[in-house]
Amino acid sequence: MRFFATLGICLALASAAFAQKLAPLVNPAQVTVIRAGTLIDPRADSPLHNQIIVIRGDKVESVGAAGARIPAGASVIDLSRATVLPGLIDTHTHILLQGEDPAEGGYDANILKYPLGLRAARGTVAVRRALEEGFTTLRDMETEGAGYLDVGIKQAINEGYIPGPRLFISTRAISTTGGYPLEGYAPELTMPKGVQIVDGPVEARKAAREQLDHGADWIKVYMTHRSWLDKQGNLVSQPTLTVEELKAIVDETHGWQKKVACHAYGGIGLHRALDGGCDSIEHGLELDDSAIAQMKRQGTWYVPTLSVYYTDWAPADTPDGQRDRKRASDHQASFQNAMKAGLKIAFGTDMGGIKWTEPIAQEFGRMVEFGMSPMDAIRSATERAAELLDMQGQIGVIVPGSYADIVAVSGDPLHDINQLEHVGFVMKGGQVYKNELK
Numbered sequence: 001m002r003f004f005a006t007l008g009i010c011l012a013l014a015s016a017a018f019a020q021k022l023a024p025l026v027n028p029a030q031v032t033v034i035r036a037g038t039l040i041d042p043r044a045d046s047p048l049h050n051q052i053i054v055i056r057g058d059k060v061e062s063v064g065a066a067g068a069r070i071p072a073g074a075s076v077i078d079l080s081r082a083t084v085l086p087g088l089i090d091t092h093t094h095i096l097l098q099g100e101d102p103a104e105g106g107y108d109a110n111i112l113k114y115p116l117g118l119r120a121a122r123g124t125v126a127v128r129r130a131l132e133e134g135f136t137t138l139r140d141m142e143t144e145g146a147g148y149l150d151v152g153i154k155q156a157i158n159e160g161y162i163p164g165p166r167l168f169i170s171t172r173a174i175s176t177t178g179g180y181p182l183e184g185y186a187p188e189l190t191m192p193k194g195v196q197i198v199d200g201p202v203e204a205r206k207a208a209r210e211q212l213d214h215g216a217d218w219i220k221v222y223m224t225h226r227s228w229l230d231k232q233g234n235l236v237s238q239p240t241l242t243v244e245e246l247k248a249i250v251d252e253t254h255g256w257q258k259k260v261a262c263h264a265y266g267g268i269g270l271h272r273a274l275d276g277g278c279d280s281i282e283h284g285l286e287l288d289d290s291a292i293a294q295m296k297r298q299g300t301w302y303v304p305t306l307s308v309y310y311t312d313w314a315p316a317d318t319p320d321g322q323r324d325r326k327r328a329s330d331h332q333a334s335f336q337n338a339m340k341a342g343l344k345i346a347f348g349t350d351m352g353g354i355k356w357t358e359p360i361a362q363e364f365g366r367m368v369e370f371g372m373s374p375m376d377a378i379r380s381a382t383e384r385a386a387e388l389l390d391m392q393g394q395i396g397v398i399v400p401g402s403y404a405d406i407v408a409v410s411g412d413p414l415h416d417i418n419q420l421e422h423v424g425f426v427m428k429g430g431q432v433y434k435n436e437l438k
Helices: 004-020 106-112 116-134 149-156 201-213 243-255 267-275 289-298 319-341 362-369 374-381 383-388 416-421
Strands: 031-039 046-058 060-064 075-085 088-093 135-140 168-169 218-222 226-228 235-239 259-268 280-286 302-303 407-408 426-430 432-435
Touching: 004 046, 004 267, 046 075, 046 259, 060 243, 088 383, 116 135, 116 426, 116 432, 135 289, 135 383, 168 302, 201 243, 218 243, 218 407, 226 259, 226 267, 235 259, 235 319, 235 432, 243 267, 259 319, 259 362, 267 289, 289 319, 289 362, 289 432, 362 374, 374 383, 374 416, 383 407
Parallel strands: 031 075, 088 135, 135 168, 218 259, 259 280, 280 302
Antiparallel strands: 031 046, 046 060, 075 407, 226 235, 407 426, 426 432
């Protein structure tokens, strides 16, 4: 009997502890006021000063100059010595990757050795890190062999079980036979793949339907796979899906009022992606003039993810090392040409390909180094990223009716963009998750 009594106490305590882990919901009537010393409005050419932001529940109610009436009973947060801006948006992440160490088995170990429970736990840490670094929204670009695990993590965030950004998810992603790891094993073995494999338009459409039915917000398609240098030293990327296969996916996805993101480095696969109607080109290491013109004409978004291609280079005197350096140099030129052409550019990092312990905001520094103004870099991670996600006016801005996703830094990111690597205040949906600027 003592055993059962003890068991009952333990279960009661566990139940109480579980309930306490639920994040408190924001009271719709709760009023919070932020005193912003400097407010960066991505819609404006210059920042505003001494602003009062009134938040009711999870939405912004008003924004006005200091001296505006503060509602009675409001909780006041003093950021009068800080720079305030909308919550940041990263439109290309992998919360279920960890920048796998080759010495520990690399990408393959992630699928062959790590149980889904471990991957879910690591993903939970990744989304919390992202939120605490000021990224209140992520578009996650597939689970890399973890099936629909992103659906569960998104649900856990939305229901308040774990802290994390707003997630837009793409579940399994799609490629073709010969178009994705795991690779290099004995041919008589059937190895698991990091994506859903399709061959032919019928299979392609069915895969899109399955992923959309299981909760995908976006469909991710790999239009190129491995890359190498040819005899003339030019970067070559292996194409994967045909135009007909991609068109089946795009047609199905657009019928669900959702969009398709295409991983495409360059060459044949990039042009197939554009001819097939992709909504965004991911990476785009080698954008030729005709591709840029077509992207401009079609309104295709460009998500360059620059920083990840400066990590883990092979030695310079090896074929892989020469390829790595060519990728980076071509990518820089493509990014600069995309800016000159006025392509729609959204901030993305490929975090997960980079360890989550590194600062997400390092991408801003690379964008500015290559010629983008600090304000445009901030716009790429706020209002422009929101447009890519069809969330204009709801995220990426601080305006009446928008979600109260607000971050702050102690310095001025318009003069030193690297200040965004040190976010000291984070609010998502009216709830404060971090405040080191008291």
